[in-house]
Amino acid sequence: MLITRPPWKPLSKTLTRVLDVVHWPTISKGNPEAWLYFYELFLSVYDNSLRKKTGSYYTPPEIVTAMVRLVDEALRDNRRFGVADGLASPDVTLADPAMGTGTFLLGVLQSIAERIKDDQGEGAVPAAIRAALARIIGFEIQFGPFAVAQLRLAAEVVDLLKADTASAEHVALRLFLTDTLGNPNEEHEYISRGLTVLAESRRTADRIKRTEPITVVIGNPPYKNNAEGRGGWIESGTGNTVVPLIEWLPPRAWRVGAHAKHLRNLYVYFWRWATWKVFGGSIITPETPPLTPQQGVICFITVAGFLNGPGFQKMRADLRRDTDEIWVIDCSPEGHQPPVASRVFQAVQQPVCIVLAIRLANCDPAMPANVRFRSLPVGRREDKFDAISAITLDSDGWIDCPSDWRAPFLPASTGEWETFRALDEFFVYNGSGVMPGRTWVIAPDAESLRLRWNALIQENDPDRKELLFHPHKPRGELGDRHTAKVPSESLHGHEPRMMSVASDKGPVVAPIRYGFRSFDRQWIISDYRLLNRPNPTLWNTHSTRQVYLTAPHDRTPINGPALTFTALIPDLHHYHGRGGRAFPLWANAAATEPNIRSAVLTRLSESYGRAVTAEEVMAYLAAVAANPAYTARFAPDLVRPGVRIPLTGDPALFEEAVRLGCEVIWLHTFGERFVDPVEGRPARVLRLAQGAPRIPADGAIPSDPEHMPDTISYDATNRLLWIGRGHIDNVPPAVWAYEVSGKHVLTQWFSYRKRNRERPQIGDRRTPSPLGDIQPDAWPAEYTTELLNVLHVVGRLVALEPAQADLLERICAGPILTEEALRDTPS
Numbered sequence: 001m002l003i004t005r006p007p008w009k010p011l012s013k014t015l016t017r018v019l020d021v022v023h024w025p026t027i028s029k030g031n032p033e034a035w036l037y038f039y040e041l042f043l044s045v046y047d048n049s050l051r052k053k054t055g056s057y058y059t060p061p062e063i064v065t066a067m068v069r070l071v072d073e074a075l076r077d078n079r080r081f082g083v084a085d086g087l088a089s090p091d092v093t094l095a096d097p098a099m100g101t102g103t104f105l106l107g108v109l110q111s112i113a114e115r116i117k118d119d120q121g122e123g124a125v126p127a128a129i130r131a132a133l134a135r136i137i138g139f140e141i142q143f144g145p146f147a148v149a150q151l152r153l154a155a156e157v158v159d160l161l162k163a164d165t166a167s168a169e170h171v172a173l174r175l176f177l178t179d180t181l182g183n184p185n186e187e188h189e190y191i192s193r194g195l196t197v198l199a200e201s202r203r204t205a206d207r208i209k210r211t212e213p214i215t216v217v218i219g220n221p222p223y224k225n226n227a228e229g230r231g232g233w234i235e236s237g238t239g240n241t242v243v244p245l246i247e248w249l250p251p252r253a254w255r256v257g258a259h260a261k262h263l264r265n266l267y268v269y270f271w272r273w274a275t276w277k278v279f280g281g282s283i284i285t286p287e288t289p290p291l292t293p294q295q296g297v298i299c300f301i302t303v304a305g306f307l308n309g310p311g312f313q314k315m316r317a318d319l320r321r322d323t324d325e326i327w328v329i330d331c332s333p334e335g336h337q338p339p340v341a342s343r344v345f346q347a348v349q350q351p352v353c354i355v356l357a358i359r360l361a362n363c364d365p366a367m368p369a370n371v372r373f374r375s376l377p378v379g380r381r382e383d384k385f386d387a388i389s390a391i392t393l394d395s396d397g398w399i400d401c402p403s404d405w406r407a408p409f410l411p412a413s414t415g416e417w418e419t420f421r422a423l424d425e426f427f428v429y430n431g432s433g434v435m436p437g438r439t440w441v442i443a444p445d446a447e448s449l450r451l452r453w454n455a456l457i458q459e460n461d462p463d464r465k466e467l468l469f470h471p472h473k474p475r476g477e478l479g480d481r482h483t484a485k486v487p488s489e490s491l492h493g494h495e496p497r498m499m500s501v502a503s504d505k506g507p508v509v510a511p512i513r514y515g516f517r518s519f520d521r522q523w524i525i526s527d528y529r530l531l532n533r534p535n536p537t538l539w540n541t542h543s544t545r546q547v548y549l550t551a552p553h554d555r556t557p558i559n560g561p562a563l564t565f566t567a568l569i570p571d572l573h574h575y576h577g578r579g580g581r582a583f584p585l586w587a588n589a590a591a592t593e594p595n596i597r598s599a600v601l602t603r604l605s606e607s608y609g610r611a612v613t614a615e616e617v618m619a620y621l622a623a624v625a626a627n628p629a630y631t632a633r634f635a636p637d638l639v640r641p642g643v644r645i646p647l648t649g650d651p652a653l654f655e656e657a658v659r660l661g662c663e664v665i666w667l668h669t670f671g672e673r674f675v676d677p678v679e680g681r682p683a684r685v686l687r688l689a690q691g692a693p694r695i696p697a698d699g700a701i702p703s704d705p706e707h708m709p710d711t712i713s714y715d716a717t718n719r720l721l722w723i724g725r726g727h728i729d730n731v732p733p734a735v736w737a738y739e740v741s742g743k744h745v746l747t748q749w750f751s752y753r754k755r756n757r758e759r760p761q762i763g764d765r766r767t768p769s770p771l772g773d774i775q776p777d778a779w780p781a782e783y784t785t786e787l788l789n790v791l792h793v794v795g796r797l798v799a800l801e802p803a804q805a806d807l808l809e810r811i812c813a814g815p816i817l818t819e820e821a822l823r824d825t826p827s
Contacts, residue, residue: 017234038708052305056633058100059220062385063301063344064107067354070327071216071299072111073393074358081295082323088112088128090766092135093212095277096219096317097270099138102149104219105157108136109532113160126161130171132825133157137208137666138175146177176205181232181269184209214277218299221270223350225262231269242520246270254406258432259311259493261553266304268315278320279359293421295361299683301344301801304332307602308408308641309554317405320368322359327393328401328409329354330375331384333639335558337742341380347630351555355395355409371401373411377641394402410640417637419818420644425626426617429537433515433550433570436524437532438470442571444753445525445780446511448795453508453525462502470769476526487529492540493589494526501529505794515548515566515574519790520749521670524569538569545591545667547618547673550575556638557741561626563643564740567666576741577748585618607817608651618675619661620654621645626664627797631741633812646808649815657807664800667793684795685789691730693721693791699725705777710755711748721791723750724779728791734798735791749790753783 049563072086078463083089087108096104109129116128117240140146151171157171184206224230237243248263250256262268278296306312307328319326331344332351340346357369374397376384391397399411412418424430436442443449459465471482490496495509514524528534538548548570551563555578564575570582587595594601594614604612623647624630631638648654661678666674666681675683694702701709701723707723714736721731740744757775776783 043704053636054436059103060299060344060381060385061103061107062389063302063354064103065111066388066391067218067299067356068104068107068111068393070356070393071297072115072130074356075216076295077210077393080358086111086115087216088115088132089137089625090131092215093137094135094216094218095137095208095214097139097140097273098219099140100145100173100220100222101327102145102153102175103138103155105138105149106811107300108132108218109153109156109160129157129160133171133173136174137179138173138215139180139205140175141177141179143177145644146175150175174208175677176201176208178202178205180209181230183205183232183233183237186233186377209277213294214296215294215295216299217278218297219270220301221267223303223348226264227266227269228264228531230266231264234269234272244276245269248272248312248318250311250314254313256310256313259309262309262311263315264306265303265305265482267300268306268312271298271300271302271306271315272284275319275322282678287788289640295359295363295785297356297358299354299356301331301352303348303355304330304351305554306409308410313406316407316409319357320371320403320405321365323357324360324368325358326371326409327354327356327398328371328373329388329391330373330382330639333375333378335742336555338580342384344381344384348490354388362776367655368403368405369737370403371409372398373401373409374398376488399795408640413637413640415637416646416812416816417644420646421817423621423645424581426596426600426621426645427583428564428587430581431537432533432535433548433572433574433580433582433702434524434531434535434538435533435572436530437771438530439770440470440774441525441527443511443775443780444786445776449511449525450508450774451453453775455642455771456501457505465502467773468769469754485529485649489536490528491526491531491534492536493542494539497527508668513568514569515550515568516752517571517574517577517743517748518550518561518564518566519668519745519793520752521566521568521786522752533572538582538584541587541589543586543589543591545586545673546589547585547669548574549585549618550580551643552576552641552741553581554641555579556641557631558635558638559631559644559742559801560628560740562630562741563621563625565626565668565673566592567664567672568671573784576743578741578743579758585614597823603817604647604654608654610651615662615674616654616658619658619665620647621661622664622668623657623661623804624808624811626661626668626671627801627804627808629801629808633808646811647817648811649817650811651816653811657811660800660803660807660825664797667796667800670789671791685792688791688795690797691732691786693728693730693735693795695726695728695788697783699727699729701779701781703781707776708755709750712750712754721746723787731791732795732798733795737797738794744792746790749787753779 003724068087068430074082074084075089075092083091086092087094094108099105109132109622112128112132113125116125120128138149140149153173154171157173161171178201186206196351198591229235231245234244245263245268248268249260259328275298278298279292280294290299306315330351330353332338332342332353334342336351337349338351344352374391376387384405401409402412440452441449443452456465456468459468465481469483469638486500487498490498494512495505497504497509509525509527510521512526514522515524546567548566548568549563550566550570551557557563567573574582584595587593596617598612600617601612601614604617625643634644635642650658662674662676662679663681671684671686680686702725707725708724711722711724713722714720714731714733714737715722716733719729719731719733720735721728759771
């Protein structure tokens, strides 16, 4: 058999020798996942870090079968391509740009064989497969999956050609060990004589990328966030080549440039390559003529961030321009970090989707593509597989998406939801929380921060000091943050240090309390030099009266409160550890200028017949949306990111909501804001009235280094919260289970205070600074005090939930001040 093999002879020969003695039909028993499990389990043991680094995860055959079937349907449909033989047609050339172990190519071959067998008879299959092999192409950058794909596809081809023994002995697979994203025009550097096969394989692959028309690109591109510098030619171009990714960067006038960083993801690079290769374009060197726009199909399963993320607006606009129809299948209706049993890719926490985009011969770039959307059912992955097996391109269940060029690839809001006012329309300003960019400047206790600073300034070796500082290199105008940099500004209200860190011998700038996560108050060094993106607006307007609402931005809340509050400067990830926005109550430090739009206050005052204050509006938002009933009631609407608020037209209901919301904010801020002793809101955390959590005499949390707690668990039968060897009595199950959009509050809180904190929780995912290892070696008393505070706060919030749920239902059942009625001129 003439199969292109990689030149690593010892490894390939060993792998081949082992597999050649295995009778795969007996082992697999017709199960196509047998090969996948071989490689998946092998890689998880041999080099699991490699798999994570490359973002490689195998695609379940049920998903592959459905995607191949949908592509074949689009090709055969007379209203679209009208290619009667679909994937079996000699006019269709197909490529998988990240083929992994060859699952998609195997699915294509099996689809062709089944169609030819049904239409022409089994005897016609070998000839059809031989012809198809000349039109099926696979690219893969990793040797391990590449080798498995060769062996796997070779075995399948031999089986399909068994009726034609002579042909089975002379098969050439068009599989290439190459970087799909590499420049198709570059001349490869000298490769030693022993690697000439590899050199020729790369040259052939580049020739295909450069000149051979591709009708269909299908596959599962790798996912890797923060992949700047790994996009090859797509990301950086070469010489006179136009940089392909630049075309998807949103224009400055769109004011979403801060979100464009999310384009630096491997799967986006592969989307950009596929659109260039299939739909054509001018992105090529002067020596090579531009590709002629052509008809074709792209079908990928990828993470779903581009469906609605603001940084992907130009990507969506270009896809609408360059295609006629787009179908989107949401495979993760449960949202971010869904239960493992519900995941299509069980090791992937991010939501994923299948997108099929087609361009016809008469595509009109002035007419945006028709985008349709549907979700697989919530629940087990097996139920998802059953559902997708019945989906066709024209079956019932598809929902049309907006036709606006930059709009999300998600259904438009409908019904009552569409009449509600968007959260950001209540506020003049909202922005990102603080992005420290390094982990050691934040700690659950202030003393650790003082010790870390002392260790830094006492280090005399400049290189070692730089390592401890953990320099951060953001893109753009900020330049490098390193120990020799002299700052040009400081944080408002905090001690200025207008000198470099390298020359500073003074004590640490006083740490302050910091809104790290919802219900998790930590400490931060309030030093401009140490923070990558401090967001000066937050510091300039901070005061003892300021309140910050935080909420998700480019994703939806999936359970628990849809928004939370803090009295402290909030972290970028305050809401639930994954992005979000901060909405201050006041626009100035004197707390005299509301950040609530004046037109909103005016309109509400007119509706209720009295002056409405900014504090009352903030309290109303808390009462309505800071509870699990909101996310549960509006779950179908929240498939599209963006919190909307039903505003009651009933003055009495508004008053009731304000009273309830004041208590909610008071609790979220641990009794530091919206204080009113007359209303039962003193300036402290008020304990639960009955059955309050307490530490019994035999439950003391050990305070010696030897027994520093490293585990947290819950005994539901006895309502005990175990912290290492200690425990707290009277912890209700609902308090233990409390979550904010998938983040379990108590376990997340404990993860930053337990003995073993090896994994960095924030900031740059590179090896963190050794300064982060400076932490208490025993459980401090202040940890116990704060944990009890959290338990009492959450316990009181749980007790308020029925009243909030009832209020929400009555608001929605009564008169609503619609968005149209509240529409105002910018203020």
